[in-house]
Amino acid sequence: MTDQGADKGYLLDNQQSEAGIRFAALAELFDPVTFRHVDRLGITAGMRCWEIGAGGASVPLGLAARVGPGGSVVATDIDTSWTESARDADADGVVEVLRHDVAADPPPPGGFDLVHARLVLVHVTDRAEALRRMVQALRPGGVLLVEDADPGLQPLLCPDESGPEQRLANRLRTGFRELMAARGADLAYGRTLPRRLREAGLDDVRADAYFPITSPACTTLEAATVRQIRTRLVSAGLATDQEIDRHLANVSTGRLDLATSPMISAWGRRPR
Template structure:
């Protein structure tokens, strides 16, 4: 696995790609956070805060008496966040986390990129107060089974997955339940969601931008004719395609 992140936030359309990713996956994340009881006065750690959408939601839920520490290795998109959010530029592999005793630690689409994932996950568990919740969400290739064989989408997604397997662990999601169980967490729950995107919508645009950036970064996932057919299909209304699966797993620190 490469240690170089292929989807750099320095890309000229990275902000838009992140907006579309949030539109695709935030509803599920918020549903899980709500079920875990996030509310007034809680102290929360948002890791890999990205564009800040979940940090903003957490700030509204915990209110002025709470705390939200938003952490990312690149904080360029974490401006103008409301109180009680504090922003921390941090490489979670080597830098200290901004405190401990958190009621909630949430991390999305991060561990799959890290060779040091076990050590990093241990740090997240240690940052919880007794009874605090950890919610981890990661990608998984299980969604490839939902693709219609021979379609432009299936062809391009196979090309993208082949390249991504050299860069990240595309099967990370299915490992999460065992990883949380082995760390002695209680109340473990798991959910897997495969979003379906209609051509021309934000979910389809997220795929277009993500695969498009990867296409640029790698010198071409496929020939230009194949890429163009796929791009045209994802811009066509009333065309529905499965997106990337997200596995959400949560557990509570004993004590």
């Protein structure tokens, strides 16, 4: 097996064409969860929001619809290739898109009523510093909402491992996790979020978790993800091209029940 320890950086490159497919699938799967929390937290007209690691346009535009022309949404990412469509679609000029590294760059100026990151920090090597900067950016009374995966809690792509297709799928998912871990991802990070938010000084910390077990969007997400990482799986000795082709053919039938890792949503409020 090739040593991947020195191979750093985000495994799922935004420059690849499959990135847009992944963002659309993630939006279909997780936007209802994200905005259920956003609405419960009272994000409304005139507020100021920072969306970190925005990726696609759906969350920045959803926040813009809630804060309206009197509010603002700063959407940041280390690669804004897909985020810029949010600014283009925002007729009221609410969304500002910035290239930004949350663990290395100072927070955008001005305090925020909401700071949100979804499926971001698990991939950031210096997660502690990133979280510190996110808390620093909150206005007194502002809310931090962090949503991140915990592959360790439910590591299987096919929880119902009923046949050879499911076993192959789960073996490739294990390979994916190995590639993530080699890049510094913390595969048990999601479950630690409530404690970390309390340790950061936030009040009224709460959390819940969600993961679909089967959905057309899960099928779309899996196919796009495997296509993005197939070269790395093969070069690391984690799968052969033939195995990947067979898995993609199995996925394309739509008959596999494909799950995601649990996404844990945790939130807390900066004291006034």
